[in-house]
Amino acid sequence: MTKAYKRLTIAYESFKKKIDFQPRAALVLGSGLGDYAEGIKIEATLDYGQIQGFPVSTVSGHKGRFVFGFVKGVPVVVMQGRVHYYEGYSMEEVVLPIRLMKMMGAKYLFLTNAAGGVNYHFKAGDFMMITDQISSFVPSPLIGPNIEGLGQRFPDMSQIYDKELCQMLRDTARGLGIVLQEGTYLQLGGPNFESPSEVKMCRILGADAVGMSTACEAVAANHMGMRICGVSCISNMACGMTDQPLSHEEVKETADRVAPQFKQLITEAIGQMA
DSSP, X not given: OOHXXXXXXXXXXXXXXXXXXOOSEEEEEOTTOGGGGGGSEEEEEEEGGGSTTOOOOOSTTOOOEXXXXXXXXXXXXXXXXXXXXXXXXXXXXXXXXXXXXXXXXOOEEEEEEEEEEOSTTOOTTOEEEEEEEXXXXXXXXXXXXXXXXTOOSSOOOTTOBOXXXXXXXHHHHXXXXXXXXXXXXXXXXXXXXXXXXXXXXXXXXXXXXXXXXXXXXXXXXXXXXXXXXXXEEEEEEOTTSSSSOOOHHHHHHHHHHHHHHHHHHHHHHHTTOO
C-alpha cells in the first residue's frame, strides 16, 4: 500500500465512523458559492478538521467542511472550501478530497471556480462551461507510485469533461435563459495573479480562462473514472486586458453578484444526475 493510498484509506475510515451517507454527485464550490450548501436539504455536515489526515483550507471565505444532503432528490456531498496547491500542500493532499468523495460513492463530479477571463469575447460575470483544460503548469496529482485501486497508470485524458454532462449543462442553461460561454481552462500555481505577458502566453496556448485550482482535481477524478463537468465564473478579466489592478476582493464581489444565477444552474443540473 502506497503512502498516499494509506492516508486516503485512513481519511475514509475516519469519515465512515462519523457519517452514514452515500452521495451520487460531488460538488466543489468555488469563490462566491460557499453558501450554496446552506440552501440544500442537509442531512449532515463534517468539518475537514474532524477527518484524520485531511488537509484544511486556509483561504478567506472558504468554510472548510463537507455538507451531505439532497439537491432535487439527488444525494450529494458538497465541498464548502477546496484545498489549493498555493497554500503549501502537496498535490497529493490537494486532490485527496476528490478521491475521498469518490470512495464515498460519488459517480459525478461538478467543479466550480472563479477564474480570470483570457478570451476578449468574455466579460466579468460571464459563466464558462469548461470543455477542456491545460494543467501542465502544476505537478500532476498522478506523479509517484500508481494507486491501482483508483485507476490505471497511464489514464486517457482525451475527454476529461463528459460530453453528455456538457450537453446537459448547455440545455439547462438555455432553459433558464442563462448565457453559457464555453472554453478551455488553464491552471497556474498562484497565489499571485498573472502578469500581462503570462496572460498573453495563456491566450496563445489556447486558454479562455485561467485560475489556481480545478484542473488538477479533474485529472485525479478522471483517473478514478468519475464523470466530470465544470463551470467557471469569469470574475474578472485577466491582467493586462483592462487598466484595472486585480484583487481578491474584486473576484469575490463579482462572484457574489452573479451567485443567484450560478446557484440556479447548479441546482437544475444536479437534478438531472439522478
